Amino acid sequence: MIDKVTGFRDFFSEVPPLKFKEPLAETLGAFQNEGTVLEYSFTETVKMAGHACPTVAGAYLSCQKALEKLYPGETPVRGNIAITVYGEPDEGVYGVIGQVFSFLTGAAPASGFRGLGPKFKRKDLLKFSSDPAIDEAGKIDPQTMCFEFRRLDNNKAVRVKLNHRNIPSSGPESARMGELMEKVLWEAASPEEKKEFQDLWVGKVKLMLVEQKGIENWLKVESIKNM
Numbered sequence: 339m340i341d342k343v344t345g346f347r348d349f350f351s352e353v354p355p356l357k358f359k360e361p362l363a364e365t366l367g368a369f370q371n372e373g374t375v376l377e378y379s380f381t382e383t384v385k386m387a388g389h390a391c392p393t394v395a396g397a398y399l400s401c402q403k404a405l406e407k408l409y410p411g412e413t414p415v416r417g418n419i420a421i422t423v424y425g426e427p428d429e430g431v432y433g434v435i436g437q438v439f440s441f442l443t444g445a446a447p448a449s450g451f452r453g454l455g456p457k458f459k460r461k462d463l464l465k466f467s468s469d470p471a472i473d474e475a476g477k478i479d480p481q482t483m484c485f486e487f488r489r490l491d492n493n494k495a496v497r498v499k500l501n502h503r504n505i506p507s508s509g510p511e512s513a514r515m516g517e518l519m520e521k522v523l524w525e526a527a528s529p530e531e532k533k534e535f536q537d538l539w540v541g542k543v544k545l546m547l548v549e550q551k552g553i554e555n556w557l558k559v560e561s562i563k564n565m
Contacts, residue, residue: 346381347540350390353380353547356402356442358416362451362458375413378442380547386441391539392502393431395546396483396557397438400498403559404487405443407496415491416444420463422486427466435483440464463490486562495562504556507542515539 341348355377364372383398384390405414421439425432427447440446445463453459470478481503488495518535521527527535545551 344381346384347390347544349544349548350379350381350384353398354402355379356398356405356414358414358443360416360444362417362444362454365454365458376416383438383441387434387438390543392505392542392546393434394438395543396500396502397435398442399546399550399553399557400435400485400500401439401442401487403557404485404496404498407559407561408487408489408494414443417458417460417463418490419443419445420488420490421445421465422488423464423466424470424484424486425466426468432466432483435485436464436466439485488562493564495564497560497562499558499560501556504552505542505546506551507545511538 339348340346341351344350356379358376358378360368360374360376363369363376364374380390380395380398383394387394405419408414408419421436421443423432423436423439427433427436436447440450443463444460446460447464447466448462450461450463451458452461470480479499479501482499482501485498485500486495487498515535515538518527518531518538522532522535546553
């Protein structure tokens with residue numbers, strides 16, 4: 339179903355928003371009251387990315403789960419998180435994932451805000467690395483995307499592992515979606531086929547974000563020992 343207010347799929351509103359303190363905005367007077375907490379929703383993330391897909395959903399969930407581990411019982415602070423993406427920005431979907439991370443956490447690449455004096459720097463808090471992510475057992479899983487989130491105030495860090503291949507989906511359904519996508523892209527799909535494709539596409543997004551079916555098999559968050 340469609341949300342009549344936003345125009346988006348209604349299940350988007352079921353996804354818990356990410357909440358942040360934003361000391362830079364507070365310092366510069368953007369808020370009427372001190373201590374204001376910002377909420378970043380999945381709908382807003384879709385607006386930023388321009389689409390909803392398993393990649394955007396996976397990036398949103400990765401950030402959400404990492405922050406829950408880094409800030410137990412606390413409200414995360416934008417600009418206080420450094421992120422390493424183990425992949426190049428023009429490799430696969432790593433660039434899109436990096437954009438989602440930057441939008442949510444404030445961590446920015448070289449083009450980011452340079453700060454005010456010694457405070458509020460966002461530049462270079464988001465980095466891409468061509469080095470493979472090696473777990474504590476010294477192993478590398480080439481099928482898994484890895485991201486490191488680190489708090490700047492206490493150096494606490496976690497590693498997020500996302501494996502899209504393990505997200506549940508039926509074989510026939512995946513084949514049908516691929517068949518329909520080709521028709522849609524070549525403008526050869528009927529209105530019924532276009533609707534079927536869209537429902538299959540966002541169905542996987544809903545499975546990830548709302549149902550989180552079998553999430554322990556495709557999204558893991560591991561603590562990293564401080565060096």
